Amino acid sequence: MRNEGYISPATQARIRDTSLLIAGNGLGSSTAICAARMGFRKFVLIDGDTVDAHNLNRQFFDFDDIGTPKAEALKKHILRINPEAQVEAIVANLDKANAAELVGKVDIIFDTIDFLDLEAILSLHTAAKGLQRPIFTALSIGQGAGVLYFPADASGSLTEIIAHDVAQASTEGDASYSNVFGKIMARIGAHLDPQVVEQVRRALTIMEDGRPCPASQLAVGSFTVAALAVSMMTDLLAGLPVPQSPNIVVHSFRNHVTKLIDISTDAPA
Incomplete structure (x- = not known):
C-alpha cells in the first residue's frame, strides 16, 4: 500500500492486527476514519x-446519516473504506458498568468523551490502567487539538492527575463536569489560544445552569485530533518514543505551534 516508505512492513502488520476501542464516535469519527485508511482493521x-x-x-458523517446512531454510521463508513475490516458497533453510552469489559476486548483505547461524563471517563481510565492497556485521550481545541497518552504501564492515571481538582470541586459542593473541567482549563489556559479560552469559558458558564454543552468546534480541530492521535498510535506500534502523561501534545493552527503542556501543573512552559 501507499504507506510504504513511511511505515515499515513490520509496523504495518502490527497496525493491521491491533484492535482499537473508539469511545465516543463523534469526535472519535475522524480518528477512526484516519486509522482505517492507515490500515487498522479491528474496531x-x-x-x-x-x-x-x-x-x-466537524464529524465524519454525511447528510444521509442524520438520525442514525453514530456507532452504526461510523461502522458503515469504515466498511466502505475496507470491507474486510472487523467492526463491532455498540449503541450505548460508555459507563462504569461496561468500561472494563470494553477495555478487555482491545489493544488500544481512544477516548474522546471529553470529560462530559466524568464518572464514565474515570472508569475507562481506571480499567485501562488495571488491564494495562494504552489509552489516548483527545480534545478538539479550536483550530487545533490536544492528545494525552497513558502507556500500558503508566505510573499515573488521569484519575490521579485530576484527583485534586475533583476533591476541590467536591469540597465546594459541586463535583460537576463543568466545575472540574473548568479547574483543569484554568490551569492550562495560559498555554492555549485566547480564542479557545474565551469559548471554553462561555460554554462552562452556560453549563453551570444545567444546559447541554454548547461548545463550538471546528473541522480543523477534528482533523487535527485524527492526525495527532493516529501518528502517536503508529509511533507506539513502531517502538518509537511517544510523549506521555502528564504532558499533552497540543497543536494550534491558529499560530502554527506545537507544545507539550503538563496538565498536572499551572506553571507556564
Whole structure:
C-alpha cells in the first residue's frame, strides 16, 4: 500500500492486527476514519448518540446519516473504506458498568468523551490502567487539538492527575463536569489560544445552569485530533518514543505551534 516508505512492513502488520476501542464516535469519527485508511482493521465503537445536522461541520458523517446512531454510521463508513475490516458497533453510552469489559476486548483505547461524563471517563481510565492497556485521550481545541497518552504501564492515571481538582470541586459542593473541567482549563489556559479560552469559558458558564454543552468546534480541530492521535498510535506500534502523561501534545493552527503542556501543573512552559 501507499504507506510504504513511511511505515515499515513490520509496523504495518502490527497496525493491521491491533484492535482499537473508539469511545465516543463523534469526535472519535475522524480518528477512526484516519486509522482505517492507515490500515487498522479491528474496531470496537461505542456511542449512545445519533447523528444530528449540527455534527456535520466537524464529524465524519454525511447528510444521509442524520438520525442514525453514530456507532452504526461510523461502522458503515469504515466498511466502505475496507470491507474486510472487523467492526463491532455498540449503541450505548460508555459507563462504569461496561468500561472494563470494553477495555478487555482491545489493544488500544481512544477516548474522546471529553470529560462530559466524568464518572464514565474515570472508569475507562481506571480499567485501562488495571488491564494495562494504552489509552489516548483527545480534545478538539479550536483550530487545533490536544492528545494525552497513558502507556500500558503508566505510573499515573488521569484519575490521579485530576484527583485534586475533583476533591476541590467536591469540597465546594459541586463535583460537576463543568466545575472540574473548568479547574483543569484554568490551569492550562495560559498555554492555549485566547480564542479557545474565551469559548471554553462561555460554554462552562452556560453549563453551570444545567444546559447541554454548547461548545463550538471546528473541522480543523477534528482533523487535527485524527492526525495527532493516529501518528502517536503508529509511533507506539513502531517502538518509537511517544510523549506521555502528564504532558499533552497540543497543536494550534491558529499560530502554527506545537507544545507539550503538563496538565498536572499551572506553571507556564
